[in-house]
Amino acid sequence: MYRTHNCGELRIKNINTEVVLSGWVQKVRKLGGMTFVDLRDRYGITQLVFNDETDADLSEKAQKLGREFVIKITGKVTERSSKNPDLPTGEIEITVNDLEILSKSEIPPFTIEENTDGGEEIRLKYRYLDLRRPNVQKGIILRHKTTREIRNFLSNKGFLEIETPFLIKSTPEGARDFVVPSRMSEGKFYALPQSPQVFKQLLMIGGYDKYFQITKCFRDEDFRADRQPEFTQIDCEMSFVERDDVLTVFEEMTKHIFKKVMNIDFPETFPRLKYDEAMEKYGSDKPDIRFEMKIHEISKSAKNKGFKIFDDAEYVGAICAEGLASYSRKQLDKLVDFVKRPQIGAKGLVYVKYNEDGTFKSSVDKFYSAEDLKTWADTLSAKPGDLILVMSGNKKETLTQLGELRLEMGDRSELRDKNKFAPLWIIDFPLFEKDEETGQLHAMHHPFTSPKISDIELLDTDPEAVKANAYDLVINGNEIGGGSIRIHNTEMQEKMFEHLGFTKEEAEEQFGFLMNAFKYGAPPHGGIAFGLDRWVALLNGSESIRDVMAFPKNNAGRDLMIDAPSEIDKQQLEDLHLTVVKKF
């Protein structure tokens, strides 16, 4: 027997029990005749004690243990004479009478502790060692709890978990596909799914009216802290539902997860914000509503006062940073630098300090009187002591830039508390967005999204104005999930492909199977998919989804541990009918 208990469970009430423990050696502390060993597993740390006077041979063996040796010990639980209140097992220790080394360890390249000394790269290379660290384990365990609760909740609601294939067909819409060459069909390729989208729609047509799946999706685009080549979606679809039916079920699921995993209650219904409104008030389609600081338009009161930049601008907008009127020149200059960074791309920034004494000091005092500035302050509900930040230009771009500035100011004022969660729904997305370069329309969500019934007439006259029956769940400025009510008839789907620039033949070739299926009695249906990795990262307070994935890849899509992707041998290439062409 390797163990009677784990390393995190023994307490003072277990005193005098004979126990067997197995685990990893965290630390050996030698104090002359006494030796202490911290034994670790994923449940905790238990201290072992060895004494020269009791058993010199055993004590010497213990002194030769190295970090990360795997050992099994037998001993008696004893009360410590000096206790450690920082450890759950700190009141007891094990007086060891037998020690067996199960597995030796080389010296690990970094310390296996909460605060490791290892950098990102080396920890990815030795991921199996990093996984031993308690804070990494916390993320992995949190992920398990989350998926368990999702399965519980949806199963109880009558949803069926159904798998869909990974080896499917490449389609031109959306992200680049990862592609798998076929051995049996020369010169042909499978694609890995970017999402199970069409399969879940086919399941609806197949009569499985409530479906879900926790599954991998693959997208061959460039990666970020929150984007990996393979990631996990909670994919859901329902038949005979309208938008609000979907939102109700998945709002309930969201609340269930927060309750069961984090013990956080959301008594209120989640706010619903129209896309247009989100853009106007927050400059983002995924607003962080943990804090207010809404954007207000001040075009009317800012224009025609002789300040050319505002006069020429399509839009002038502002935000109010509470209590920051005391910002120094240097701090304001830094804000200007911030908005001028190429990632933000603004030309400049106007500030108005609403001083504590009620006076105003701004970078545009030459053009605006105190009354003018008071008008702005009133629009923004600014109080003395606040700082007003104004930007202008093209409306869409300026709103986005103000949105970025708003998040920056939120960070500076520490309004974005990791332990606070503010979910909301964004609804009424545009159906299409226009490619600025080619003028071609693209589906904002995906090509199977239905337009809002009230907007169907506009499809032929003003497609850009058409709103989609689509929705996103946003939490703390992260898009956690998104979905739509789908098109379920051939005519509408054909019209959609037409708008997206597909010829009839292309649509038939790419999606004929789906349009064919619509001909045989397709129920009205809709659904949603959540990004599991982002969601768990959010719950975990992590910046990066890597923290909640057991074996993540780096930002070039490489697995540093197994060294993938890699070359394959000639025979394999031949079998797959492939020739590698090297560019020089």
Added chain:
RNA sequence: GGUCCGGUAGUUCAGUUUGGUUAGAAUACAUGCCUGUCACGCAUGGGGUCGCGAGUUCAAGUCUCGUCCGGACCGCCA
């Protein structure tokens, strides 16, 4: 496709601004001392292709060019 930051001991970093003695610190590791430690303490010691290649120079960790690797971001991600 682009912008920025980094690569020096097992590890995390300093040193590069202003080229010049034997490249340092912490931690980890090893040895010794230490009977209540738990970030144990003290002493001693080993440990370096300064990512790689070329160039400038009397002299390069330090300057220049190229290249590889890592990180953040923009584009991209229906």
